[in-house]
Amino acid sequence: MKPAERETGAAILAAAAELFAERGYAGTTTRALAERAGVNEVTVFRRFKNKQGVLAALAVAVNDASAGQAVAAAPDPEDTEATLRALARQEVRQTVEFGAMALRLALDARSDAEVAAVVGIGPQQTFSGLVAYLDERQHAGDLRADVDPRVMAEAFFAMTSSFVFSRQVLADATRYELSIDEASGPLFELFWNGVTAAVVPRGGDGS
Amino acid sequence: MKPAERETGAAILAAAAELFAERGYAGTTTRALAERAGVNEVTVFRRFKNKQGVLAALAVAVNDASAGQAVAAAPDPEDTEATLRALARQEVRQTVEFGAMALRLALDARSDAEVAAVVGIGPQQTFSGLVAYLDERQHAGDLRADVDPRVMAEAFFAMTSSFVFSRQVLADATRYELSIDEASGPLFELFWNGVTAAVVPRGGDGS
DNA sequence: CGTGCGTGCAAGTGCTTGCTTGCATTATGA
DNA sequence: TCATAATGCAAGCAAGCACTTGCACGCACG
Structure with missing residues (x-):
């Protein structure tokens, strides 16, 4: 076989991920x-x-790449904070690595049947899984019970995806240079504080 | 003039916004x-x-539509919570109305010079403006001072845009039916609690 | 009554797209 | 040494794209 043979496919997939x-x-x-x-x-x-074959092969490759990390993420389900923190780090990592592509493809999938056929299973599972976990930890008393777990999950994913989100939407001039670790720690704390805070009675719910 | 004459342009712009x-x-x-x-x-x-002319006209129309609300948003800059809450409501409203389009166009703008020429000024200004405001309120002692205001701003926009974000990215099956008001109140509280919480000393920053 | 003006319809232009075909090149492995 | 397989190159095809042109229609306003 020619020397490039194995690299050729990988080079195409790498280029596809970028583009x-x-x-x-x-x-x-x-x-x-x-x-x-x-x-x-x-x-x-x-x-x-x-062209769809490239997308399919890329989806398989990405799936394989993230499958390895997924397992090691949860140290002890009983420790809510550690679990969520670990999940946050994993999500942020993954989001930074594949997020830009995932965001665009997820968007494309909504109008392009070709894309929808290949992508589209991953994120929903993660979301419903997190909702279930948050619901469980609410009943265990680790999280405030007065907020819908789906709202919490939404906030969680908003937090992790805000990296790729703001970095894609905002122009370069506005972006600032904070590393993943510099930003993901504080960002998680914001989420964690909000999610564990005691209920503060307020007059009139903000309407 | 024909009766449709005024509606025609509006119909085209409405269709353009959808598509x-x-x-x-x-x-x-x-x-x-x-x-x-x-x-x-x-x-x-x-x-x-x-086609670009349609985009330009649409940008003007959207700009005009949101310009009216923008002014009435800030009741009293000294009242940090009220100001942020009002800003959140306005952002969520706007995000729900134009967010899906804004998200896609902002993404398109990064690779399509035609789009970038027309869109792209709005979001950055809002972001830097919020960073400045958060920074100011930090020094006034209303917000915890140990979190970079840019991280806070990122969390704020992540919160408001999580509606359109998750609703676009997640498939219909996963989406749940929570109205804007049902979700935006709790969501803001999560943010607010996180952003005002006292600093909790932790061993090892989450690395 | 007639002149514009906004619109619909049919046809077509040049360009780009995904994808194909045929042939030459080169390195590998038997 | 020779067959095989992976690649490059040149050319092209059908379809879809943004956009144009020419003509007919009808409502409004003078």
């Missing part, structure tokens, strides 16, 4: 994909048959 | 735009010259 994140699925042309991968456009089709 | 939100700028074809607006494709070009 899907930057321009979305529909916005990524197979020509641009081949160019960034440093291969001929025909090679892309010979290796993956379709 | 840009669903499929993004590049993913929206002028044919689909005309069809949803219930007009002929040629009419789109006659009224707005370009």
Whole structure:
């Protein structure tokens, strides 16, 4: 076999991950994909048959990559704070690594059946799983009980995804340089304080 | 003049807002735009010259629509909680109304010069403005001082945008039905509690 | 009554897209 | 040494894209 044989496929997938994140699925042309991968456009089709084939292969690769970390995330389910903190770190890591791409593809999936067929199973499971866990820890008394666990889960994912979110939406000029560790610690504390705070009686619910 | 004359432009802009939100700028074809607006494709070009012209007109319309509310938002800058709560409500409202479109267009703007030329000024100003305000209220002693105001601002926007964010990213099956008012109150409290909590000494910062 | 003006319809233009085909090149392994 | 397989290159195809042109229609206002 030619020396490049194994690298070729990986180079194409790497280029696809970059371009899907930057321009979305529909916005990524197979020509641009081949160019960034440093291969001929025909090679892309010979290796993956379709543009959709590239997406499918990429989804498999990403899935495999994150499957390894997922298990080691929960040290002790009884320790709510440690569990959530670990989950937050894992989510942030994953979000930083694949988040830009995941965000764009998730958006594309809503209007592009081709994308929806391949992506779209992951995030929902994570969300419902977290809702279930938060609900359980509420009944255990670790979390304030007066907030809907779905709202909590929403806040949790908003926190972890705010990295990729604000970094994608805000322009470069506005972005600031805080490392993952510098920002994820305080960010989790904001969430944790909010979620464990005693109920403060307020007049009129903010309407 | 014909009776439809004024409605025609508005219908096209409304259709554009929907389609840009669903499929993004590049993913929206002028044919689909005309069809949803219930007009002929040629009419789109006659009224707005370009596809980009539609985007520009839409940006102006959205800008005008949100300009009116923006002023009335801040009742008393000295009252930090009331100000942030009002800002949160306004942001959530705006996010729900235009957020899906804004999210997609902001994403498109990062790879599409055509979009970037038209969109892209709004969100950054809001962000830096909030950072400045949070910084000021920190020095006034209303907010905990041990969290970077930029992190706070990120958490704030993550909170308000989590509506549109999770509703776009998560599939329909996972979405739950909580109204804006049902969710935005608790969500703000989570943020507020996190942001005003006393510093809890912890061993080892979460690394 | 007639002149505009906003609109619809049909057709078409040039460009880009995903994807294909045929052929030459090169390195590997038997 | 020779067959095989992975790649590059040049060319092209059908479809879809933004956008244009020419013509017919009808409502409004003078």
